Amino acid sequence: MKEFCIEKKVYYHDTDAGGIVYYANYLKYLEEGRSEYCLKQGVDLVEYMRQGIVFPVVRLEIDYKNSARYGDTIQVKSRIEKLGNASVYFVQEIRRGEALLAVAKTVWACVSMSIVSASPSLMRPQKIPDAIRQKLLTE
Amino acid sequence: MKEFCIEKKVYYHDTDAGGIVYYANYLKYLEEGRSEYCLKQGVDLVEYMRQGIVFPVVRLEIDYKNSARYGDTIQVKSRIEKLGNASVYFVQEIRRGEALLAVAKTVWACVSMSIVSASPSLMRPQKIPDAIRQKLLTE
Amino acid sequence: MKEFCIEKKVYYHDTDAGGIVYYANYLKYLEEGRSEYCLKQGVDLVEYMRQGIVFPVVRLEIDYKNSARYGDTIQVKSRIEKLGNASVYFVQEIRRGEALLAVAKTVWACVSMSIVSASPSLMRPQKIPDAIRQKLLTE
Amino acid sequence: MKEFCIEKKVYYHDTDAGGIVYYANYLKYLEEGRSEYCLKQGVDLVEYMRQGIVFPVVRLEIDYKNSARYGDTIQVKSRIEKLGNASVYFVQEIRRGEALLAVAKTVWACVSMSIVSASPSLMRPQKIPDAIRQKLLTE
Numbered sequence: 001m002k003e004f005c006i007e008k009k010v011y012y013h014d015t016d017a018g019g020i021v022y023y024a025n026y027l028k029y030l031e032e033g034r035s036e037y038c039l040k041q042g043v044d045l046v047e048y049m050r051q052g053i054v055f056p057v058v059r060l061e062i063d064y065k066n067s068a069r070y071g072d073t074i075q076v077k078s079r080i081e082k083l084g085n086a087s088v089y090f091v092q093e094i095r096r097g098e099a100l101l102a103v104a105k106t107v108w109a110c111v112s113m114s115i116v117s118a119s120p121s122l123m124r125p126q127k128i129p130d131a132i133r134q135k136l137l138t139e
Numbered sequence: 140m141k142e143f144c145i146e147k148k149v150y151y152h153d154t155d156a157g158g159i160v161y162y163a164n165y166l167k168y169l170e171e172g173r174s175e176y177c178l179k180q181g182v183d184l185v186e187y188m189r190q191g192i193v194f195p196v197v198r199l200e201i202d203y204k205n206s207a208r209y210g211d212t213i214q215v216k217s218r219i220e221k222l223g224n225a226s227v228y229f230v231q232e233i234r235r236g237e238a239l240l241a242v243a244k245t246v247w248a249c250v251s252m253s254i255v256s257a258s259p260s261l262m263r264p265q266k267i268p269d270a271i272r273q274k275l276l277t278e
Numbered sequence: 279m280k281e282f283c284i285e286k287k288v289y290y291h292d293t294d295a296g297g298i299v300y301y302a303n304y305l306k307y308l309e310e311g312r313s314e315y316c317l318k319q320g321v322d323l324v325e326y327m328r329q330g331i332v333f334p335v336v337r338l339e340i341d342y343k344n345s346a347r348y349g350d351t352i353q354v355k356s357r358i359e360k361l362g363n364a365s366v367y368f369v370q371e372i373r374r375g376e377a378l379l380a381v382a383k384t385v386w387a388c389v390s391m392s393i394v395s396a397s398p399s400l401m402r403p404q405k406i407p408d409a410i411r412q413k414l415l416t417e
Numbered sequence: 418m419k420e421f422c423i424e425k426k427v428y429y430h431d432t433d434a435g436g437i438v439y440y441a442n443y444l445k446y447l448e449e450g451r452s453e454y455c456l457k458q459g460v461d462l463v464e465y466m467r468q469g470i471v472f473p474v475v476r477l478e479i480d481y482k483n484s485a486r487y488g489d490t491i492q493v494k495s496r497i498e499k500l501g502n503a504s505v506y507f508v509q510e511i512r513r514g515e516a517l518l519a520v521a522k523t524v525w526a527c528v529s530m531s532i533v534s535a536s537p538s539l540m541r542p543q544k545i546p547d548a549i550r551q552k553l554l555t556e
Binding site for chain 4: 290291293294295296297298300302347348
């Protein structure tokens with residue numbers, strides 16, 4: 001399936017005392033990459049969240065190959081590897097031009113969420129709605 | 140009024156490429172200090188949030204005097220300076236033993252929040268409930 | 279002096295359980311705004327950091343007027359209010375179109391930093407280098 | 418090998434607009450768990466960092482089973498699965514009492530770092546020093 005690329009700049013708030021991006025902060029770039037991928041395919045996650053459908057990450061694998069540093073411009077490339085009944089499988093790469101910084105696989109569950117007056121959310125797995133499935137699969 | 144002190148350790152995730160705690164991350168320590176202050180006074184913010192009463196910060200002033208570094212153990216001291224009708228005024232200090240690292244003043248509004256099926260929250264200012272007011276003022 | 283505006287999108291990682299941007303995370307937007315302001319004026323903070331000159335925030339005042347929510351597109355407007363001998367005074371606004379979300383004043387110190395084999399940084403205040411001063415003042 | 422457990426409380430700054438802990442923030446708990454594990458074994462990572470020896474995460478796998486919510490008290494359990502020549506393999510669990518929230522495997526490389534006047538760090542893989550190896554293996 002198609003790949004979609006966003007570009008990010010590394011600011012101080014992304015780095016740690018090692019002078020490089022903190023390992024958890026790559027996951028923020030990955031979130032942005034997946035969100036923008038979906039938006040590009042016509043799936044606005046913000047809109048679906050308002051309707052009570054959310055896609056929490058249920059599994060993540062990431063290999064850190066090289067470090068992103070303060071001031072770097074990096075690319076986040078995202079594509080969907082496959083669509084399950086109630087899961088979305090992403091493959092993502094973070095690069096600084098030629099240099100591969102990280103490779104990640106994430107799995108989303110599709111979940112319906114009820115929030116009742118700010119109490120802890122109740123979440124139920126559910127089949128990916130057809131409208132979303134078709135948009136995500138469009139070439 | 141009384142002062143309450145919590146102790147925190149500085150981890151990698153708090154620091155930035157300058158080798159010191161990132162300026163926004165002190166605000167996380169301050170949040171924890173205020174929460175624990177309230178809890179000590181018998182006001183459980185988690186419980187009130189479930190009832191739809193929250194205390195967003197509406198104003199913050201902070202002077203950064205010295206830096207906290209990776210591995211430091213720091214103290215966050217919190218006290219209430221005054222209680223308005225619908226506001227709480229905190230004074231807080233962050234120290235590493237004798238060394239004063241930061242002094243902050245924060246103002247909370249008291250707000251009632253309705254969340255309707257994950258849509259953007261609607262917030263209305265409200266008088267601080269008497270039960271909370273009394274507990275916060277108890278010596 | 280001139281104002282410079284950047285646009286940001288609010289992602290999940292910026293928000294908290296209140297459904298809105300966490301109060302400390304606005305400070306990340308402010309950092310990005312100041313960095314891009316300087317870059318626009320020809321002052322590349324990344325380059326100066328490599329030379330050992332950094333600009334830590336020594337004071338911050340912020341009023342939170344309205345909340346940014348997940349999915350919002352916001353604007354961060356930055357300008358320099360005045361330049362001291364060894365300090366830079368910024369005024370910044372965060373807006374969502376017509377809606378004013380936050381107003382902040384931050385003060386930078388100019389500091390020279392020596393890092394000796396990853397030991398805690400030693401920092402000395404210093405006069406703002408003339409090359410930087412001139413660029414920041416250029417209309 | 419031995420297991421070591423730390424306890425953490427979930428604050429607002431850990432959560433996101435879904436009302437639960439943001440998926441990247443579990444990695445901060447995991448960092449704290451590994452740091453405290455090492456400290457318990459007599460390996461002070463802060464001290465080694467000053468000597469230029471650091472342990473960046475080079476691989477992470479995490480399964481998210483249940484959500485931690487604002488106000489929860491959670492446990493982070495860490496143990497070393499095996500020690501390679503230049504790598505440390507951790508297995509970690511995040512629990513809320515009986516409820517298993519996440520299971521993670523992380524791999525550290527052992528790296529020597531030179532920082533020359535705040536320039537981007539140069540990192541070279543290296544054998545884990547014997548003093549560290551022995552301490553990590555002590556029952």
